[in-house]
Amino acid sequence: MRGTWKAWAFLKLGLLTDISYKLSFAFQVLDILLGIAAFYFLARLLGEKTPQGYESFPFILIGMAVNGYMTTSLVCFAEGIRGDQLMGTLKAVLTTRTSPLALILLSSLYPFVRAAVDAGLYLVGGMLFGLSFGQVNVPAALLCFLVSLPAFSGIGILSATFTLVFKRGDPLLWLFGSLSWLLGGVFYPLEVLPPFLQQTAQLLPITHALEVMRAALLSGAPVAELLPQIGVLALFGFIGLPISLIGFCLGVRRARVTGTLSHY
């Protein structure tokens, strides 16, 4: 029960802070809708179908939604730490009865909810531009969402550890953020890339998340058909998440030794 109250406290903190900047909050929503419109017209220009038979507009739209979600997973943990360092609240929360591990996980709740709302906005906004989801496989999409979460979060928590220990210059965020954008298949199918880059793309969780999400939302592919990609995503989470959590605990310990918890 205490965990639930704590989760609610973090959600409330994020929401109250977010809506206290009313204009920014409204513009973020508007930004998504304008982005959808831009991609709609860009897709009309491209016109062609992808090798998997998807129309360009839904292909890009799902790419944007999943990429947005992944970006949140990558940055929210580090942003939470950095925000607390800047406000001077990091030491205050670390002297409470909540463990650092619980704190880092709970601090990501609101950004994840926001990212889910944003992803939903992409899909709803797409429907305003005539996108239809006639063949959606909801369980497969939900399963993909659930296994992607730990896969992306593992990298995000390691990134937060970098922020805690080295303050700036996080190579993981740069590596996964930029490579996912370039090789993950957000805007174009992997087939347009040279073969060696297609193979490199398999090392990125977003590649598999996008394949599964598009197949589930645009062609209604059954879970059984998507199991290999879902398995790869689960493996990313299974290996990455425990490593990142151990890394984070070591990072907190390191900062307690060096006295740099609140440095930024």
Place this chain on the structure above:
Amino acid sequence: MSGAAVAVQNLTKTFPARKGLKTLLRCPLRPSGIEVLRDVSLEVRPGEAVGLLGPNGAGKTTLLEILSTLLLPTGGRARVCGFEVVNQAAHVRKVVGYCPAASQSFYPRLTGVGNLEFFAVLNDFRPREAKEKIEMVLDLVGMDGASHAPFQWYSEGMKQRLSLARALLTDPPVLLLDEPTKSLDPLLQGEVRRFLRRTLVEKLGKTVLLVTHSLAEAEEVCDRLAIIYRGKSLSVGTPQEVRKAFGGGDLAAALERAVGAER
């Protein structure tokens, strides 16, 4: 030692320092670091108020941060209510209320009450319990309706009071207070000092470890004083004992002589 609220034995803290290229090439194996605490020993009895005095950079805040589990010591032992700060940090956090020197340790867009509710839940309070407790501590530190305004609008005095209120939320037996009257006007300072002495120490029986640069405050609030200089504990005793140990006169003169002898 076993009955002490705070027991510190030969505590040392060295912060790792980066070696310059020259030093690295000349003596690559020589350990480098900034020694902030050197063999500090101190015992605070339950219900006692002890003041930590010393110039800036003496190691006073470092000692409080070790006791509040924010820092790990390099050597020695420190216990709060019998719990080791290194191996029993979670237990220590249950018995300690920490009021940091920096008053900017709250979420600026949240109200004072909103901030306290957040920290109360992180300290395992249920929201309803938290509300009652918050009312009580706000009353105790003398904060009225302004606690419903966003924290970023607060004056320094209100921020300090809120910080004190947060330290009291869990009703901890031990309070670690780092310059709690730093930015307050003289009237408010007097009020807070009386609150620390009469309410917290005498009425509620709290153990207080107080870092201060105000010698008048130290004498008014504390039963005993510890002078720390360059990470070393120079003297621990009642204000009279400290004055006597360093040649008599007032506390300022004694402190000057204590520090001067070490220079």
